[in-house]
Amino acid sequence: MAGKGRPSQKETGGELVDPGAFGRKRSRLSSALESLASWDGGFILPATGLMILLVIFPTLYTLGLSFVRWNLTEARPPTFVGLENYAFLVGETRFWEALGRTLIFTGVSSGVTLASGMTLALLLNRPLPAKNFIRTLLIVPMVVTPVVVGLTWRFMYNPELGMINFLLGELGFETIAFLGKIGTSLASVMVTDIWQYTPFALLILLAGLESLPTEPFEAARIDGASSFRMFWALTLPMMKGPILVATLFRVMFSFNTFDTIYVMTGGGPGRSSETLVMYAYRLGFEHWHMGESAAAALIMLILVTVFSRVILKVARASRSED
Amino acid sequence: MNRKLARMQGVISALVFLALMLAACGAPATETGPAPEASEAPATEAPEPETPLIRRYEGETIRILMYEQVPTYSTLDRLQEFTDATGINVEYELLAESEMIRKETLDFSSHTGTYDVTNVHFWYIPQFAQAGYLEPLDDYVANLSVPEWDSMSDFVPSYLDSQRFEGGLYGLPFQGIVQILYYRTDLIDQFCGGTPPATMDDLMTCAQAITEGGAGEVFGYTDRGSADAATFMSPAGWIYAWGVNFLDENYHPQLTTPEAVAAMTHYVTLLYNYGPQGQAGMGWAEAEQAILNGVAAMHADTHDLGPDMVNPERSQFPDSISFAMPPMQDRYAQDFFASGLSINADSQHKEAAWLFVQWATAAATQAEQLAERSDFTVESILNSEAYRSQVPGGEVILQAAQVADPAYFPAIPEFGALSDVFSAAVSRMVAEGPDSVEDVMTAANAEIEELLAAAGYYD
Numbered sequence: 001m002a003g004k005g006r007p008s009q010k011e012t013g014g015e016l017v018d019p020g021a022f023g024r025k026r027s028r029l030s031s032a033l034e035s036l037a038s039w040d041g042g043f044i045l046p047a048t049g050l051m052i053l054l055v056i057f058p059t060l061y062t063l064g065l066s067f068v069r070w071n072l073t074e075a076r077p078p079t080f081v082g083l084e085n086y087a088f089l090v091g092e093t094r095f096w097e098a099l100g101r102t103l104i105f106t107g108v109s110s111g112v113t114l115a116s117g118m119t120l121a122l123l124l125n126r127p128l129p130a131k132n133f134i135r136t137l138l139i140v141p142m143v144v145t146p147v148v149v150g151l152t153w154r155f156m157y158n159p160e161l162g163m164i165n166f167l168l169g170e171l172g173f174e175t176i177a178f179l180g181k182i183g184t185s186l187a188s189v190m191v192t193d194i195w196q197y198t199p200f201a202l203l204i205l206l207a208g209l210e211s212l213p214t215e216p217f218e219a220a221r222i223d224g225a226s227s228f229r230m231f232w233a234l235t236l237p238m239m240k241g242p243i244l245v246a247t248l249f250r251v252m253f254s255f256n257t258f259d260t261i262y263v264m265t266g267g268g269p270g271r272s273s274e275t276l277v278m279y280a281y282r283l284g285f286e287h288w289h290m291g292e293s294a295a296a297a298l299i300m301l302i303l304v305t306v307f308s309r310v311i312l313k314v315a316r317a318s319r320s321e322d
Numbered sequence: 323m324n325r326k327l328a329r330m331q332g333v334i335s336a337l338v339f340l341a342l343m344l345a346a347c348g349a350p351a352t353e354t355g356p357a358p359e360a361s362e363a364p365a366t367e368a369p370e371p372e373t374p375l376i377r378r379y380e381g382e383t384i385r386i387l388m389y390e391q392v393p394t395y396s397t398l399d400r401l402q403e404f405t406d407a408t409g410i411n412v413e414y415e416l417l418a419e420s421e422m423i424r425k426e427t428l429d430f431s432s433h434t435g436t437y438d439v440t441n442v443h444f445w446y447i448p449q450f451a452q453a454g455y456l457e458p459l460d461d462y463v464a465n466l467s468v469p470e471w472d473s474m475s476d477f478v479p480s481y482l483d484s485q486r487f488e489g490g491l492y493g494l495p496f497q498g499i500v501q502i503l504y505y506r507t508d509l510i511d512q513f514c515g516g517t518p519p520a521t522m523d524d525l526m527t528c529a530q531a532i533t534e535g536g537a538g539e540v541f542g543y544t545d546r547g548s549a550d551a552a553t554f555m556s557p558a559g560w561i562y563a564w565g566v567n568f569l570d571e572n573y574h575p576q577l578t579t580p581e582a583v584a585a586m587t588h589y590v591t592l593l594y595n596y597g598p599q600g601q602a603g604m605g606w607a608e609a610e611q612a613i614l615n616g617v618a619a620m621h622a623d624t625h626d627l628g629p630d631m632v633n634p635e636r637s638q639f640p641d642s643i644s645f646a647m648p649p650m651q652d653r654y655a656q657d658f659f660a661s662g663l664s665i666n667a668d669s670q671h672k673e674a675a676w677l678f679v680q681w682a683t684a685a686a687t688q689a690e691q692l693a694e695r696s697d698f699t700v701e702s703i704l705n706s707e708a709y710r711s712q713v714p715g716g717e718v719i720l721q722a723a724q725v726a727d728p729a730y731f732p733a734i735p736e737f738g739a740l741s742d743v744f745s746a747a748v749s750r751m752v753a754e755g756p757d758s759v760e761d762v763m764t765a766a767n768a769e770i771e772e773l774l775a776a777a778g779y780y781d
Binding site: 071286288 | 423427449452454548549550551598600601603604608615617736738739746747749752753777
């Protein structure tokens, strides 16, 4: 067996060249490619690679980082500290305040976005002149970069030069420094967030409304049901799926909103609009405490994951009920 | 089944290999030891003695990271002069300021040595030098100076000092800015007797008079009040004016001292009572905008805003904004800023990088940019008649530079954390008014004390 298949060799310029080597390599390569192509799961490899590169690796890296003390202000190498970073966060009032603001921001922003998205979807789900044009116009806020949205709204809120205060002045109201007051800064950012993401909810909910069967509504109409009754008893239950999907995405987006807050208020005045993601950013890139920042990011990931699981569970339960 | 299993094993092996490769690329280096020996001793590795120093590193390529701003563009526009003189190729990357800071910090800390030269703001010098990220430059100054680019004796002392940490030099000053007072001459004439305020008391009196006379349209004074890190400088400079440094010699914050409380009461009163609405949300850009638009009559800030003040395309009052020394109490208020060029300790081209740093900060190179910028770092330019006549505010900038003191800044590696705490406190005080000063300063003092204790400065 030892000599079986051994290639012939010839001497050229003092070097031994295997004339069959290239062909054999090619045939090995092509057979490997063929076997990969014939493997049912081969087509998922590129996506898996990207997933590992862009999602799994950074997540695992962040997880690892959350267990070390790695302050870029120190000459010390990272050292394992177990759960110390998590304990630090739990003991920080600032962390809990930021978490509270995040929950308020997420709850209000997601709730109002869904309500306004549903209202607009119901309006657009009926014969309207220039319906497509209106729909396109309504989608515009969603495609603008959050930083640009933040800068635009920041200018609009400006007490001296902004459009909002100009309109308030024209209506006889006093000028308000929306972003310069502790009581109004977070709410002002929420309004911006709602403006930007209402079109997103609108798109999902409108698609859902357009796919609803017409027969139940016709039957209800014949039975003399009011519009509100039809909305409450038919539209809402049948729209449970799209509403849950829109809720899931909105909660995830709102929970992680950074650009808009960073640009509009920087978390201020004081810390009145500092959310968890802003706090994690500051720990990482102002305090340079990478371990604590990673721990804060991981806590956010856990919270969003738990919430997503709850939504998915509700979705599954409602599907099995149907 | 076996073939299928083997294929699966192959795929899993490939994925594990990929993951390991990625981990190897991204994992932080755990050592902050000295740079490779090959480039450790710049003076001892001179190749051929007959090769002039300026051509000694011909053919090398260096990578630099800087941030997008006028001085950077002005310097890079002349890059060919450097390449022609030295034969060194320069590849550069320009980013927004905050992004550059994040990128250089991550590059330093991961020891990848991607960039040979970077812009380093003076407040990061202690952090980066202590962590071993920056190459000490003293040996280079002593042994590798190109005479025509040697400006060591010409640098403004405060700018050069800002590049030092524990006696070592870690950068050469590329850009230097000091605080001056911008004021509207017409309003000062109308409400303040025609003379810009020289003292803090004068400033308050004048700001009050303008605000009361301005009938809600014009306000006396504006400054930084938002919660972002850049806000730190003005109020910290105010505290300095009252004769107290932010940290004492044992690194204890001084925010509860009567002087610091008085300084911040003054600062907050100015903004809360005599500043435009929404001061607590206004950073340096909005404050500048307020005086450009005629909403505010006075504004103390960095001197590089001067060209905007007299530019008819930016300012509504280009002919009536003038310049004066910053107000003083026991000392002049400060808003000193300097950004230097430093060499990455992990660079593989340190000598070539040094030549670039020396060229880019040289008086001769800066002199070519007189018509383009105002933030020069050498006295020969600041003292020149051309500077005084061409640069808006030129006549007071040198005077302000001579009283500038980087010591108003807590130059310690934990500066970023201090800035986060203090800027948020300032923003809150400005939002709530002067009555809140004592409580907020006490809380900020305690928070900073806790941060520095955790960093090991004291128990």
